[in-house]
Amino acid sequence: MYSILIKGILLFLACQVIHIVIWRIKKPSGYMTWFPILFIIFVPLAALVAYGLVHFFNISGDEVATPWLEWSAIMLFQSVLSLVYIIGYTAVAAFSPSMEIIKALNRAPAGLPRNQLATPFFEETALSDDRINNLIKAELIREEKGALYLARRGRSMTQLVLLYRHLIGLPDGGGG
Amino acid sequence: MVAVVEVQPIPALLLILLAAPLGMFLLHMVVHRFLLLLKPTTSGHASAIVTILSGNLLVLYLGWLFAFSHWVSTPFSLISGVLYTLIVYNGLGILYLDVLNISETSLHMHILLEIVWSDGLSSAALRERYSAENMVGARLERLTSIGQIYLKNDRYYLGNRTILYLSRALTLWRAILGLPLEPDKALLGDTQSMPVETTINEA
Numbered sequence: 001m002y003s004i005l006i007k008g009i010l011l012f013l014a015c016q017v018i019h020i021v022i023w024r025i026k027k028p029s030g031y032m033t034w035f036p037i038l039f040i041i042f043v044p045l046a047a048l049v050a051y052g053l054v055h056f057f058n059i060s061g062d063e064v065a066t067p068w069l070e071w072s073a074i075m076l077f078q079s080v081l082s083l084v085y086i087i088g089y090t091a092v093a094a095f096s097p098s099m100e101i102i103k104a105l106n107r108a109p110a111g112l113p114r115n116q117l118a119t120p121f122f123e124e125t126a127l128s129d130d131r132i133n134n135l136i137k138a139e140l141i142r143e144e145k146g147a148l149y150l151a152r153r154g155r156s157m158t159q160l161v162l163l164y165r166h167l168i169g170l171p172d173g174g175g176g
Numbered sequence: 177m178v179a180v181v182e183v184q185p186i187p188a189l190l191l192i193l194l195a196a197p198l199g200m201f202l203l204h205m206v207v208h209r210f211l212l213l214l215k216p217t218t219s220g221h222a223s224a225i226v227t228i229l230s231g232n233l234l235v236l237y238l239g240w241l242f243a244f245s246h247w248v249s250t251p252f253s254l255i256s257g258v259l260y261t262l263i264v265y266n267g268l269g270i271l272y273l274d275v276l277n278i279s280e281t282s283l284h285m286h287i288l289l290e291i292v293w294s295d296g297l298s299s300a301a302l303r304e305r306y307s308a309e310n311m312v313g314a315r316l317e318r319l320t321s322i323g324q325i326y327l328k329n330d331r332y333y334l335g336n337r338t339i340l341y342l343s344r345a346l347t348l349w350r351a352i353l354g355l356p357l358e359p360d361k362a363l364l365g366d367t368q369s370m371p372v373e374t375t376i377n378e379a
Contacts, residue, residue: 111331
């Protein structure tokens with residue numbers, strides 16, 4: 001089993017090294033650039049490297065089942081860590097409002113009143129006409145006589161999320 | 177006559193881990209309702225974190241039944257098996273929190289939900305609900321519910337420092353990747369440049 005763990009850790013670290021080298025050479029600018037690059041490094045490229053590790057890098061003394069099973073276990077490890085990293089990378093690429101609140105409070109040991117936490121940073125993240133227009137263009141919502149309604153695509157997506165919320169027991173109108 | 181099927185430890189462990197997200201979801205349904213009985217303001221995030229942490233015990237128990245017990249005589253395999261399981265399971269737990277985030281914090285998803293809940297909403301009303309002021313309020317509420325901040329005498333204070341440490345780790349990682357370390361200072365308002373002495377004196 002330690003062969004799987006060691007190879008899994010080595011594989012993930014190797015992907016991170018490739019990621020750092022690429023970013024140091026040229027930083028991808030937006031989501032549409034960095035997401036495909038990260039995906040290619042951490043999934044298909046990693047799958048090939050894992051194949052090589054399984055077939056050409058033996059760690060003696062460990063009882064491992066078939067090469068296919070070893071590759072599957074390594075790829076489960078790699079896939080989970082990669083998904084966590086790629087989703088988490090959004091917090092690296094953009095600044096999180098919640099973290100900015102925490103950092104502001106850390107700079108103020110005597111605390112801060114609410115009005116000092118509503119910085120211009122939130123004006124940037126607040127809802128604008130552009131965002132509403134983006135949803136209309138994506139055919140998720142439609143506007144009729146000044147009121148917004150869900151379009152067909154938006155309705156099916158929302159029903160799935162509502163089903164999840166209701167099964168967990170989360171109230172309507174919550175979150176945000 | 178009963179057929180005895182020998183369970184192979186590694187496939188069994190992989191199956192347990194692949195089934196873990198479904199297990200988290202089912203356990204979350206129970207844990208959230210139970211916590212609501214104890215504290216009616218329990219948030220989805222708080223109950224999900226309790227679910228994922230308590231799920232570690234369940235996964236380790238199942239791992240012991242079907243896999244770890246086979247490796248008692250080979251301590252390296254046993255330790256590796258436990259570490260592998262904990263890393264993959266908790267990684268899946270973070271992904272489960274990401275799914276919850278879609279329904280709880282994603283701005284785009286929440287706009288769609290608001291339209292359902294309101295049955296036709298004007299864009300002006302929607303902009304009001306997602307104004308900077310209301311977005312700050314929602315985040316303060318959520319950070320308070322998970323103990324990261326607390327309110328005392330109309331002032332917010334830093335509580336548990338988990339998110340602060342996480343933000344420091346992100347800053348370090350940004351430095352390694354060569355990305356900017358802070359958002360545009362103009363967007364941070366007074367809190368960025370506020371000297372500590374000023375805030376202490378205010379109190």
